[in-house]
Amino acid sequence: MKIAFVGKGGSGKTTLSSLFVRHLASSGSPVVAVDADINQHLGAALGLDETDAAGLPAMGERLSLIKDYLRGSNPRIESVETMIKTTPPGEGSRLLRVRENNPVYDALARPVELDGGAVRLMVTGPFTEADLGVACYHSKTGAVELCLNHLVDGRSEYVVVDMTAGSDSFASGLFTRFDITFLVAEPTRKGVSVYRQYKEYARDFGVILKVVGNKVQGQDDIDFLRAEVGDDLLVTVGHSDWVRAMEKGRPPRFEFLEEANRRSLRALHTAADATYELRDWERYTHQMVHFHLKNARSWGNTKTGADLAAQIDPGFVLGEGLVATA
DSSP: OEEEEEESTTSSHHHHHHHHHHHHHHTTOOEEEEEESSSOOHHHHTTOOHHHHHTSOBGGGOHHHHHHHHHTTOTTOOOGGGOOTTOOOOTTOOOBOSSOOOHHHHHHOEEEEETTEEEEEEEOOOOOGGGTTTOOTHHHHHHHHHHHHTBOOOTTOEEEEEEOSTTGGGGSSGGGSOSEEEEEEOSSHHHHHHHHHHHHHHGGGTOOEEEEEOSOOSHHHHHHHHHHHGGGEEEEOOOOHHHHHHHTTOOOOGGGSOHHHHHHHHHHHHHHHHGGGGOOHHHHHHHHHHHHHHHIIIIIHHHHTSOGGGGOOTTOOOOTTOOOOO
């Protein structure tokens, strides 16, 4: 299951995504966690010290490796240089799976030991001074989109992506790559403004969007969120002494997280699992083709000097039944 956490800056989405990753790990589920935020804090939220978190290999800096592996023997892709973030897989492409070992994971995924087990952590890499004036952050998150376009995940397998704040993910097709999107919102007008944007932009793409109310202090906050987002409000989360200790670098064992917050995490888990039966691989493939053609016409053809529409394999549909290409 592919799961995104979004929300405005400061809403607590990184904290909540890290708690959800810990919850999944404690249930014994295989998890790949991806930090796709411009501010790279997921590693620290999962317990890494600053040095280890800063030393994680950046997906954005190893894009050529990712492209070379995923390209495989696909005859429709002339070269690695003609692959862009939206390039879809086809016959001969290599696909990623959550449980496997592969050169992409070997180079870019690092195991993080948690109370309940280990997860794989991948990071896009931070926006640096060298990027100023010559690059945009979407050039880094493009590595995430390309990987998700080639990912085949099954029931009870999880990829959790901590997205960049606000509605920046709409600069590409990345927002359509998830089974469910959890939008973290504080009970304030600013807190729900990103929800309105997301709801509006995503409504024509079948995006399943659920709101997690964070920093909720009482019934008045719950009533406010319910009035603003209606039935999209899934759960609310209040103050947590466990989280405060975690933010100080001294987290207790995860089993000591407050029961009310554990119930909220179980509700997120249940909501994510429920989307499995709603999966439509044909629509998923159609959407990646849609955004690939859009990007090809807008900038891709000019940048690569190739007709990127020719990369589309008309008979190919991504799905769990596909056999991996060596």
